[in-house]
Amino acid sequence: MKVLVIGGGAREHALCRSLSLDPDVSALYCAPGNAGIAEVAELYPVDALDGAAVAALATELGAGLVVVGPEAPLVAGVADAVRAAGIPVFGPSAEAALLEGSKAFAKDVMASAGVPTARSYVCTTPEEVDEALDAFGAPYVVKDDGLAAGKGVVVTADLAAARAHALGCDRVVIEEFLDGPEVSLFAITDGVTVLPLQPAQDFKRALDGDEGPNTGGMGAYSPLPWADPKLVDEVMASVLQPTVDELRRRGTPFSGLLYAGLAITSRGVRVIEFNARFGDPETQVVLARLRTPLASVLLGAATGTLHTEPPLNWREDAAVTVVIASHNYPETPRTGDPIEGLAEVAAEDAPEAYVLHAGTRREGDAVVSAGGRVLSVTATGSDLAQARERAYKAVGRIRLDGSQHRTDIAAKAAEGR
Numbered sequence: 001m002k003v004l005v006i007g008g009g010a011r012e013h014a015l016c017r018s019l020s021l022d023p024d025v026s027a028l029y030c031a032p033g034n035a036g037i038a039e040v041a042e043l044y045p046v047d048a049l050d051g052a053a054v055a056a057l058a059t060e061l062g063a064g065l066v067v068v069g070p071e072a073p074l075v076a077g078v079a080d081a082v083r084a085a086g087i088p089v090f091g092p093s094a095e096a097a098l099l100e101g102s103k104a105f106a107k108d109v110m111a112s113a114g115v116p117t118a119r120s121y122v123c124t125t126p127e128e129v130d131e132a133l134d135a136f137g138a139p140y141v142v143k144d145d146g147l148a149a150g151k152g153v154v155v156t157a158d159l160a161a162a163r164a165h166a167l168g169c170d171r172v173v174i175e176e177f178l179d180g181p182e183v184s185l186f187a188i189t190d191g192v193t194v195l196p197l198q199p200a201q202d203f204k205r206a207l208d209g210d211e212g213p214n215t216g217g218m219g220a221y222s223p224l225p226w227a228d229p230k231l232v233d234e235v236m237a238s239v240l241q242p243t244v245d246e247l248r249r250r251g252t253p254f255s256g257l258l259y260a261g262l263a264i265t266s267r268g269v270r271v272i273e274f275n276a277r278f279g280d281p282e283t284q285v286v287l288a289r290l291r292t293p294l295a296s297v298l299l300g301a302a303t304g305t306l307h308t309e310p311p312l313n314w315r316e317d318a319a320v321t322v323v324i325a326s327h328n329y330p331e332t333p334r335t336g337d338p339i340e341g342l343a344e345v346a347a348e349d350a351p352e353a354y355v356l357h358a359g360t361r362r363e364g365d366a367v368v369s370a371g372g373r374v375l376s377v378t379a380t381g382s383d384l385a386q387a388r389e390r391a392y393k394a395v396g397r398i399r400l401d402g403s404q405h406r407t408d409i410a411a412k413a414a415e416g417r
């Protein structure tokens, strides 16, 4: 099978890495890709948001499966364009991707499906905003209704800041604050059958100890030794299957990757958000632990035949990924800095530790930074402590001027806290 992956972050590098190890994959292409993906796939400089261009490229390459990584092309209808060209595609239609593209739509689906989530109001006027903020009290949770590349959510005890964010959005969801640890649980679905993956935890704040601004994610680990072993079954029954069933009932079936961002509160599991694609950086650790070859599972989701796939097979290993971000991420990241040490990791630390590229590009013989999150250094081990040690050893070999990373990814979980 020839596979075309759309996107160019560390998540797409992780997907391409797994696909490149799958004996069913005869050729692997990626658009637009990055310097790391170029080592496992042939790159094409196509605009990921241009459905017609992506469909034309897939047709020209004779792709038997297109995998759309990021949310923006999904919300823009890129999967629809590829499907219309008669090519199986892993990723939801624009209508189903609204589950991520509109927080208000997601709340409406959850209400219909009886899925537990924070109580909320959708507000469009200053009066409604004030009423909602007053109703819930501090800490305030204010979410821009639309896609905002990780910048749409403000959680604050400061009423003026909450109000200012709300008034800067056309439509906002204001909701109850959820307390408790967060879990990301992904499921692969064809719109009927739902296949949950293993849970992971992401670190959203820029600095150690969960300080600093929100980011796209600074690191992740899996499994979660502290979590209830019944968590996956419970979320399947209360969240994933009902949501997939509800979208099918509405005539907009969801196929692809359903990402449930969950809070484990004292009153039970609550959905914080849905995403319509693999999470980044959680995918890096989840795929590191998946033994089942990926292509046939993704194809099963794309063609409505997931019920014929054998159960997923997981390694006992733990996995940790640490994101190396550029100077001044997330505000105004500096790019164009040379990255050194990649060959040393490949020579000294592989295969237990390896570097997945996010914002990188090749400049002559050099690899330079080209985005906010630059690398996602991933490692496996017999437990989290070993995976963590290997990941940080590899991080220590990378040299990128002004770069930053968290030093506490998976630290508490590795210590059994």
Ligand code: AMP
Residues within 6 Å of the ligand: 118, 141, 150, 153, 155, 175, 176, 177, 178, 179, 182, 204, 214, 261, 272, 273
């Ligand atoms: P989102 O973009 O919806 O993932 O939100 C970003 C982050 O804001 C989440 O990962 C949470 O840490 C936080 N957050 C969102 N909604 C809530 C909530 N209702 N209560 C507490 N924290 C929240």
Ligand code: GLY
Residues within 6 Å of the ligand: 202, 216, 217, 275, 278, 279, 280, 281, 282
């Ligand atoms: N890691 C958070 C996300 O992918 O949205």
